[in-house]
Amino acid sequence: MRKHGSNDFSDLTDDAPRSTRMRRRGGFDDDPQPTRSGRLTEAERARLARVRDDAYTKSQELPPGTDRWSTWGDADQGPAPRPEWLVTDLAAADTELGVLKTGKEADVFLLERAVPGGASCVLAAKRYRSGEHRLFHRDAGYLEGRRVRRSREMRAMGNRSSFGRNLIAEQWAVAEFAALSRLWTAGAPVPYPVQRDGTELLLEYLRGDDPDSAAPRLAQLRPAADDLRDLWEQMVHALELFASLGLAHGDLSAYNTLVRGGELVLIDLPQVVDVIANPGGPDFLARDVANIASWFRSRGLPEDIGDPGALTARLLTAAGI
Numbered sequence: 001m002r003k004h005g006s007n008d009f010s011d012l013t014d015d016a017p018r019s020t021r022m023r024r025r026g027g028f029d030d031d032p033q034p035t036r037s038g039r040l041t042e043a044e045r046a047r048l049a050r051v052r053d054d055a056y057t058k059s060q061e062l063p064p065g066t067d068r069w070s071t072w073g074d075a076d077q078g079p080a081p082r083p084e085w086l087v088t089d090l091a092a093a094d095t096e097l098g099v100l101k102t103g104k105e106a107d108v109f110l111l112e113r114a115v116p117g118g119a120s121c122v123l124a125a126k127r128y129r130s131g132e133h134r135l136f137h138r139d140a141g142y143l144e145g146r147r148v149r150r151s152r153e154m155r156a157m158g159n160r161s162s163f164g165r166n167l168i169a170e171q172w173a174v175a176e177f178a179a180l181s182r183l184w185t186a187g188a189p190v191p192y193p194v195q196r197d198g199t200e201l202l203l204e205y206l207r208g209d210d211p212d213s214a215a216p217r218l219a220q221l222r223p224a225a226d227d228l229r230d231l232w233e234q235m236v237h238a239l240e241l242f243a244s245l246g247l248a249h250g251d252l253s254a255y256n257t258l259v260r261g262g263e264l265v266l267i268d269l270p271q272v273v274d275v276i277a278n279p280g281g282p283d284f285l286a287r288d289v290a291n292i293a294s295w296f297r298s299r300g301l302p303e304d305i306g307d308p309g310a311l312t313a314r315l316l317t318a319a320g321i
Contacts, residue, residue, distance in 0.1 A: 062093055063093050063116045065095060066093035066094060066095045066114075067093075067094055067095055067096050068093065068094050069090075069092075069093055069094070070087075070089070070090055070091075070092040070093060070094060070113055071094070071195070071197045071200075072088050072090060072092070072113075072195060073090050074197060075195035075196055075197035075202075076177065076195060076196040076197070077194075077195050078181060078184075078192060078193045078194050078195060079181045079184060079185045079193070083192055083204070085121050086121055086192070086194060087113045087114065087115060087119050087120060087121045089115050089118070089119070091115055091116070092113050092114055092115045092119075092120075093113075093114065093116070094111050094112070094113050095111065095112045095114070096109060096110075096111055097109070097110040097111060097112055097122070098110050100124060100214065105128060105129065105172070105270065106126050106127055106128045106129060106270070107126075107127055107129070108124055108125065108126045108127075109124070109125040109127065110122065110123075110124065110125070110205065111123045111124070111125040111202070122205045123194055123202045123203065123204070123205050124191070124202070124203045124204070124205045124206075125200060125201070125202055125203075126176075126200070126201040126202075126203060127199065127200045127201075128170075128172060128173050128199040128200075128270075170198065170199055172270040172271075173196055173198070173199045173200075173201060173270070174196065175270060175272060176193075176201060176269050176270040176272065177193050177196040177201055179247060179269050179272040180192075180193035180203070180269060181193050182245060182247075183241070183242065183245065183247070183269075186241060186244075186245060187241070188238060188241045188242065188266070189234070189238050189263060189264050189265050189266060190265065190266055190267070190269070191203045191204040191205075191206060191265065191267060192204040206258050206260050206265055206267075207260070208260065209261070214258075215258040215259060215260040215265065216258065216259055217254065217255055217256075217257065217258060217259075218231070218254040218255075218257040218258070218259055218264070218295070219253070219254035219255045219257075219295070221259060222299070223299065225300060227262070228296065228299055228300060228301055229301065229305070230262075231259070231264060231296075232296050232301055232305065232306060234263065234264045235257075235264060235292060235296075236311060238264060238266060239252075239288070239289070239311070239315055240314070240315060240318050242315075243275070243285070243315040243316070243318040243319040244318045244319070246274055246275055246276045246319055246320075247272055247273065247274065247275065248272070248273045248275050248281060248284045248285035248288055248315075249266060249269060249271075249272060249273075249288050250269070250271035250272050250273040250284050250288065251268065251271050251288075252266070252288035252289075252291055252292050253291050253292065253295070254292065254295040256268035257292075273285070275316075275319050275321065276319065276320070276321070282316060282321060285312065285315055285316065285319070286308075286312045289308045289311050289312045289315065290308045290312075293306045293307070293308040293311065294308075
């Protein structure tokens with residue numbers, strides 16, 4: 001598995017004992033709960049204030065060509081040990097490089113964080129859309145098991161009020177960041193979660209073999225038989241690790257799986273499901289397996305190897321169900 005601190009999944013190791021990696025952690029109720037004031041969460045209000053301050057002082061203070069100062073010091077920060085490539089210097093500034101992906105729930109941008117004249121890194125900035133414009137499909141099923149502690153907030157989420165939609169957006173961001181942090185620490189093939197600032201996540205940018213392009217999606221590939229079998233075994237190991245933590249991806253497909261240097265990396269986890277706390281958890285897990293097994297079989301993986309029923313049963317056992 002991965003050596004933490006490496007930016008290359010082709011060199012994957014994990015020095016932690018299997019008993020440590022497989023230890024079940026708390027559910028979503030144990031994750032930090034966002035604090036909020038009015039219709040906006042307090043974190044989002046503070047983030048927007050910083051954006052306004054950066055815009056106001058840009059011409060006087062920011063290095064030429066940059067868009068904002070690093071938000072590292074004000075954000076929830078990713079797990080240790082932190083990768084060597086990550087720039088955490090508060091003197092760094094961020095520069096927008098363009099759009100990577102647009103979606104119904106969030107848009108992903110390319111961002112460079114650099115110290116003037118010094119170290120730099122390129123990150124993926126995932127920004128969940130505002131409550132007024134967001135449409136999370138099938139969110140009610142995914143949100144089962146992600147209980148907040150205040151009845152007013154539960155009612156607002158159920159009614160999909162403006163406040164409730166904003167609360168849901170931050171819950172998705174909190175859940176994705178917490179899940180990525182848990183999974184990365186356990187050695188799972190996921191991007192390193194750099195930070196969460198309100199509804200913005202900064203994540204490891206996954207480059208392809210061509211350093212000027214992103215790693216390809218699994219759906220874009222036509223692997224040879226031996227490579228296909230190896231990728232399937234990687235997928236099974238990843239899903240078993242997810243299950244051992246009580247998690248299912250929730251929306252797994254060949255389109256949200258990347259391949260870098262021959263290694264699978266699972267992305268897009270806002271809808272990650274707690275298979276224990278969510279009554280529909282086993283069904284989400286079974287659907288993940290059916291979707292990904294179907295893709296592998298369509299590329300020539302023998303049906304007895306890519307049997308979704310057998311793999312689902314194996315994962316449910318790993319999850320303790």
